Amino acid sequence: MPTSAHSSVEPSVPAADQARTGGTVTDRLVEANVRYAAEFNDPGMDAKPVLRVAVVACMDARLDLHDALGLSLGDCHTIRNAGGVVTDDVIRSLTISQRALGTRSVILIHHTNCGLESITEEFRQELEVEVGQRPVWAVEAYKDADQDVRQSMQRVRTSPFLLHTDDVRGFVFDVTSGLLREILPVS
Numbered sequence: 001m002p003t004s005a006h007s008s009v010e011p012s013v014p015a016a017d018q019a020r021t022g023g024t025v026t027d028r029l030v031e032a033n034v035r036y037a038a039e040f041n042d043p044g045m046d047a048k049p050v051l052r053v054a055v056v057a058c059m060d061a062r063l064d065l066h067d068a069l070g071l072s073l074g075d076c077h078t079i080r081n082a083g084g085v086v087t088d089d090v091i092r093s094l095t096i097s098q099r100a101l102g103t104r105s106v107i108l109i110h111h112t113n114c115g116l117e118s119i120t121e122e123f124r125q126e127l128e129v130e131v132g133q134r135p136v137w138a139v140e141a142y143k144d145a146d147q148d149v150r151q152s153m154q155r156v157r158t159s160p161f162l163l164h165t166d167d168v169r170g171f172v173f174d175v176t177s178g179l180l181r182e183i184l185p186v187s
Helices: 015-020 024-036 064-069 090-101 122-131 146-158
Strands: 053-058 076-082 105-111 166-173 180-183
Touching: 024 076, 053 064, 053 090, 076 090, 090 146, 105 146, 146 166
Parallel strands: 053 076, 053 105, 105 166
Antiparallel strands: 166 180
16 A cells, blocks of 8 residues: 555545545555455454553654554554643543553653644634634644653653553654654653
8 A cells, every 4th residue: 555655646636536546545544454354363462562561652644653663563552642742631541551451661752843843822722713612622832842751751750640650751753863862851
């Protein structure tokens, strides 16, 4: 299956033209799943990650977390959102990951050239003007990835819901080199 960078169908192509060239992106993904399922063998795993680690990362399409971290299917829980910031919903997922599914370590990954560095909290106000309702969530925009990783580590370490906060580490992934750079918490 072609990746978006190599796709013959662009998002700006009208729907009628997409149908002639293989359907929508969702159609192509569903077709790929049919091919995948035809050769799928149940690996017999449960939901508990083998390495007992949860990775919180940005949703950016340039981050291939499994390859970048040398992970295989079943090794970790992966929680992704815009910016990889620790929000209330991330704490919810981490709490379930730890308390119900046995994870003990948390890795936080932001990255260089993140889209959240180029927008502001005014995005919420713009949405309110456009749709007539202000979102209840914060954008969590930031200008300094290192500082935001530190803030996210602090949110994990101080959450009363999490059982395991002693092995929480944060990193910034360089999208041009593929390397992680560890961010140390403020002492």
